[in-house]
Structures are given as structure tokens and as C-alpha cells.
Amino acid sequence: MAEVKPEIEVTEGEVAPVPEVAAEKKPNRLDRRWTLWCDNQSKPKQGAAWGSSLRKVFTFDTVEDFWCLYDQIIKPSKLVGNADFHLFRDGVEPKWEDPECASGGKWSVSCKRASLDSIWLETLMALVGEQFDEGDEICGAVASVRTRQDKVALWTRTASNEATQMSIGRRWKDIIDVTDKISYSVHEDAKRERSVKSRYSV
Ligand code: MGP
Secondary structure, X not given: OOOOOOOOOOOOOOOOOXXXXXXXXXOOEEEEEEEXXXXXXXXXXXXXXXXXXXXEEEEEEEXXXXXXXXXXXXXXXXXXXOEEEEEEEOOOOOOOXXXXXXXXXXXXXXXXXXXXXXXXXXXXXXHHOOXXXXXXXXXXXXXXXXXXXXXXXXXXXXXXXXXXXXXXXXXXXXXXXXXOOOEEEEHHHHHHOOOOOOOEEO
16 A cells, blocks of 8 residues: 655654644734723722722733633623723723823713613724724723713823824724714813813814
């Protein structure tokens, strides 16, 4: 009987790579690493500083890990009242005090509970999929469950750059497909006063 030659030569002890399978299994890298955080402020401890219940959930940098996380974790609409999800660039804390956020602000949209999950998912995909021309300006996004009205916010880095913020706001509004006006507020203003006037709107 004629000897059957393997298509890929292997020496003893080596594992032959099968090109197609190896290519399929290679993870799809994202341009950046992202971290999901959760903040459950439903039962705040008396005297506890804001942020003391903020926890890192998971950091990822592949499409596969993003979808795995998304599938495994509860949707924001199922969070208890007064809780938040934050998806931020890895290394940036979802706080006004973080150096990347300190001079920034946020675009925010109030929504009914029924639209919270879809707005959040569209926003997540826009972030990890780098759908903003000004990607370096984006710090992250927050989904907030509140008794009054739920909210999703997009945090950006340089509040003073009106042209950049307007461009991001228009793009985000288009992505999440809302028709009502959305507005931009500055973290520095929020630090000073409870009722914050919006700086820009689209
Ligand atoms: P919030 O959670 O962003 O808004 O901030 P919420 O709960 O929807 O209420 P709103 O009516 O103010 O929009 C609520 C409060 O938490 C703020 O007024 C601050 O006292 C505090 N807080 C929120 N953030 C995001 C920060 C932060 O980054 N740093 C600090 N030090 N306090 C914050």
C-alpha cells in the first residue's frame, strides 16, 4: 500500500496547525480595552462617600469577550433602582475626579425603562466598534436606573471644545435613534450645583 503523506509535515511531538481552524479561532481584537463597572446605590451606607459602591466587573479587548459579557450579565432594565452600569476605557475611572474626565462632561438622554436596554446596547456597540470620529474624546458611557426616569449618558473629555462635542452629540443621537433633544452638561458645573444648566444641545 502506498504511504499516505500528511499535507503538513510534523515532527514527533509537534501539533500540526490546521490553517483554516487556527484563523477561525483567532480572537477579534478591539482597538481599545474597556472595563464594565457597576454601582449599586440602592442601599447607601450612611455617611459613605459617593463612589464607595462602585465596582469593576470585567475588562475586555476582544469582540468575543464583549459579547460573552453582554450575554452573561443582566440587562440594565433589570438592575435595582438607583444602580448604574458604566462602560469606560480601561484605565479611566467613571468619576468626575478622574484626570481624563475632569475637564469633560456628558451627553445624556432620559428614557423609558422599555427603551433603556436598546439605547444601552447601541451605545456599547458604538463605543467598542469605534463609531465616533473623535474616539479619543470618549471616556465611556453610563446606564442609570432611577425612579423618576432612566438615563443613558456618554461621557467625553473636553467640554470646552464645542465643535467636537456637537459632532459627538449629533453622531450619538443618530446611533441611538432618538428624536427628542439631548443635552450636554459639564462635570465642573455638576460639582458646584445640584441643578445643572446644559451647555449644548442637539
Ligand atoms: P448622578 O448619579 O449622576 O445623577 O449624580 P442622578 O442620581 O440621576 O441625580 P441627578 O438629579 O443629580 O441627575 C447624583 C449625585 O451623585 C451627584 O449630585 C453627586 O453628588 C454624586 N456624584 C455623581 N457622580 C457621577 C459623581 C462623581 O463622579 N464624583 C463625585 N464626587 N460625586 C458624584
